[in-house]
Amino acid sequence: MKPLTIDEIRQVAARINKRTYDYEAPFLQKVDQILDDSEGKHVETVLGEAFTGLLAQVDDEIKEIESELGVRPSCALGCDHCCYFPIIVTRLEVKLMLKVIKSWPAARRRKIAAQIDRYVTTYQAELKELAELDFRKDPAFKERYKQKNLPCIMLDQETRTCMAYEIRPIPCRTYLNYASPDVCGESHVPAEPLSFEFLYPFYVEGMDEVLTEILEVVDDSALGFSYPQDAAEVHYLPLLLQEEWRGGAVIAGE
Numbered sequence: 566m567k568p569l570t571i572d573e574i575r576q577v578a579a580r581i582n583k584r585t586y587d588y589e590a591p592f593l594q595k596v597d598q599i600l601d602d603s604e605g606k607h608v609e610t611v612l613g614e615a616f617t618g619l620l621a622q623v624d625d626e627i628k629e630i631e632s633e634l635g636v637r638p639s640c641a642l643g644c645d646h647c648c649y650f651p652i653i654v655t656r657l658e659v660k661l662m663l664k665v666i667k668s669w670p671a672a673r674r675r676k677i678a679a680q681i682d683r684y685v686t687t688y689q690a691e692l693k694e695l696a697e698l699d700f701r702k703d704p705a706f707k708e709r710y711k712q713k714n715l716p717c718i719m720l721d722q723e724t725r726t727c728m729a730y731e732i733r734p735i736p737c738r739t740y741l742n743y744a745s746p747d748v749c750g751e752s753h754v755p756a757e758p759l760s761f762e763f764l765y766p767f768y769v770e771g772m773d774e775v776l777t778e779i780l781e782v783v784d785d786s787a788l789g790f791s792y793p794q795d796a797a798e799v800h801y802l803p804l805l806l807q808e809e810w811r812g813g814a815v816i817a818g819e
């Protein structure tokens with residue numbers, strides 16, 4: 566598909582804004598489906614399914630919009646410009662990512678463990694600087710972050726692919742380029758990409774519904790988190806992941 570011009574992208578954004586659609590309904594349907602299918606399953610499994618299922622629902626909603634508007638992103642495997650952006654997540658999301666990674670095959674876990682260990686050692690100075698870059702107060706934080714040229718902690722720099730693609734956070738899913746792929750390399754913060762971040766609250770609401778059900782039967786501390794505190798704590802992905810990593814102990818085990 567031909568890349569869109571910035572004017573065409575603005576028209577697409579306007580059409581998305583005018584769209585009348587109940588975004589909440591499919592997320593709540595997904596929650597019902599996950600809870601209906603949860604009988605006999607370990608609570609950690611249900612939690613993992615809810616997390617991956619609701620993340621995938623965000624992708625599905627974006628695909629639905631794209632098909633309705635007849636557009637397709639120019640983002641492609643091996644293009645990693647947005648993996649140098651600040652990815653802001655909650656501590657709960659990082660803990661859930663690590664829980665899901667723990668369920669992956671040992672070889673994949675070992676690869677991720679080696680990547681994180683290498684990253685934390687290589688980028689120690691940059692990670693300290695990041696703690697000072699206040700995304701709440703500094704309106705230019707995105708540009709400043711991007712100027713650091715710090716890759717994401719989950720980016721395999723050799724293949725230029727995400728090592729945790731299925732569970733990549735919401736900002737990685739909702740930032741999409743419909744213009745020429747070149748625009749992402751030409752500017753630190755290009756104007757062309759569209760953000761579907763308006764889907765974030767529906768995913769959060771879905772997770773909250775599932776967690777409320779789960780926490781009626783299991784204590785949050787038994788699951789390794791504090792709710793809702795962990796859902797309210799927000800920071801850059803590499804910083805929170807480094808804190809939760811604990812030398813790889815959180816993803817160890819066969």
Ligand code: SF4
Nearest residue numbers: 648717719720727737
């Ligand atoms: S989590 Fe994956 S997709 Fe998102 S920025 Fe990191 S490497 Fe890229």
